[in-house]
Amino acid sequence: MAEAIHIRAVRMGPLGPFFIAETTEPISNQTKPRRGAHPEPVMSENERHNPNQMTGAAMIVRALADHGVKHIFGYPGGAVLPIYDEIFQQDEVEHILVRHEQGAGHAAEGYARSTGKPGVVLVTSGPGATNMVTPLTDALMDSIPLVCITGQVPTHLIGNDAFQECDTVGITRPCTKHNWLVRRIEDLPKVLHEAFYVATTGRPGPVVVDVPKDVQFATGLYHPPRKSDVHISYSPRLKGDASQIRKAVALLASAKRPVIYSGGGVINSGREASKLLRELVAATGFPITSTLMGLGAYPASGANWLGMLGMHGTYEANMAMHDCDVMLCVGARFDDRITGRTDAFSPNSKKIHIDIDPSSINKNIRVDVPIIGDVGNVLGDMLQVFKAEAKKPDIKAWWGEIAKWRARNSLAYKKNDEVILPQFAIQRLFEATRGRDTYITTEVGQHQMWAAQFYGFEEPHRWMTSGGLGTMGYGLPSALGVQVAHPDSLVIDIAGDASVQMTMQEMSTAVQYELPIKIFILNNQYMGMVRQWQQLLHGNRLSHSYSEAMPDFVKMAEAYGGVGFQVFKPGDLDGAIMDMIKVKKPVLFDCRVATLENCFPMIPSGKAHNEMLLPAEANDEATAAAFAGGKALV
């Protein structure tokens, strides 16, 4: 092995894409093999024996190992070669080579979301960094802990428009929780440790550590993680204020028409938070709904489950939100897809809001009892106070009202024996995979909403979707990351034909690493959600929402070295899904569905929660009336 490394190092040669200014010696004069075009550091005998004396590149790999990182996703390039060289010479951290940096970012997101650990990405300077902007923004919006290490041109070239140079910290400043440019080797260990701390504590989020190539080559003293590595100005509040919690419990105990509205914060807080949420629901007997990001915190089979809320949420969830008298918001942020028009949002309720991020409080909706803290902590305290001081309020009448809304069956769709309806496909997929160890990711669009509506999630961390940013192309690489973290589980990307083509190249990664991800494509040959909006709001002028030249997904799967399926008839669906599950290779499943199906129920723009459009009523006239302004509806 040592021999092989040696040969490889020599072959790579000293000519990096960048010339290091300090190198005065002409290249031809070099006699001894060297690992790069940098001068041998001058070290005392003492330093030479210090095991913590190492190059910046070695520090990066050591820090990853010290933070328990088992897998990283990345793509090499000139400005990160020293780090890749270190990766080559160790086996504590496994590197997954993607086909595009965006794929690395989403894979790391899937990895993080399904494990609760930070996802780690390693990319080069310039285009490597700019290709990471989408996943970083996605992770910031959905509060996913990512640590992204980017290479940078040597410090003396920064600002010179050098080859593959970009202002990485400038570009990623608004799409990270924090970022660092490390100009001195002395700062590197501290910054690496702080990066992990910032990404994973408080409201989690993505961070970028930009490391110039000369810093990677330079030698310095590494130290393991320690407390003083963190800005003293950074101290997220974790424990909720006791008097606020008491106020909240008093409100809950007095409620006649309560609803619990939970979100992604419950998932981020950890498994304990989901457990406590379930206990609180049991202790209070309250109905519970959740945002897209929060699915799985409370089981879909639970008696108190109302389904998802919001623009494509269930009628009962949205009506309960509108008519409630006490709302308990747990780790959600009153996003515009949730609230509908804010001036008509839940007009008669007292609102309690638990969030770790003070800036989420009163951002969109004024709340009555804000509680800043970690959801898990606050729920624990709240449960304790509730059990000690309150009893289950009698809300039988409220459940009676909810039952009436439920009876409207807002997720109904017309059955069809000839064509596969997308809702039916997801129901069949759910039936075939329930009880198995399954993880679901999605792309963005109609299929995503149908997956949220028709796939029942029983546990947290099983559902990976791009909620805040709505990134088409998220699902396939995300599934890759999930499968890396859970090699024996069934990982399915519920995809749309348009989204999946945005990051299709990662099929190659799946084949290389034998990751048997299942890409279940609801193929309606349209950008379905775009087409739906064009139909409802733009006179059915389907401007550029039809994919003229659809690839043959079966051949595509085979070309990559995976397996392809294609199904047209509802009767063939179950058998094909079972076959797909059995395959131990990456799969593209081309499920041809009804091309013009719309996603209902739906809160039309500018309407309140109680003005939903239900599928049974969504005939042309009702739709036209609901979307007043869209005149030429077809």
Next chain:
Amino acid sequence: MEQPASAYFMEERHDPNETHTLSILVQNEPGVLARVIGLFSGRGYNIESLTVSETESQKHVSRITIVTTGTPMVIQQIKHQLDRMIPVYRVVDMTLTGRSIERELAMVKLRGTGEHRVEALRLAEAFRARVIDATTESFVFEITGNSQKINQFIDLMRPLGLVEISRTGVAAIGRGAEGM
């Protein structure tokens, strides 16, 4: 309001705007000012005045004073958004404390002769502005005070041969014995 064809809910907001002065203590490290300013531009907040300087060099602490306008909800958002930035130690709304002093310094250059010159000097004395540079045909005045006082002085100088103005922006500090 007529709802246009949009995936977003268009709403008019009617809350009146307020002007607030915020004092922000930050770790003085590269990029910290860009972070603060980027927050304002990225989220569409206003900056009416911005003053930055290192105040405790040993601890690398800088103080940023920002005068901003917005609805009460927006002002609260700005404070929370600033507060959650990693290098930000503290954000204090000087306007809400109600016990703060605000000062700005301006240098005002005038060109003129004769009666205008005499009148400018007379007004400068009334405003306690100092002459810090003079030629036979020009003056540079230094004036310190709150923003309104400086605006007023500048308005008076305008017809007397005003050439240019350089202002520092607002600095603010709380009254009394307590620090921020």
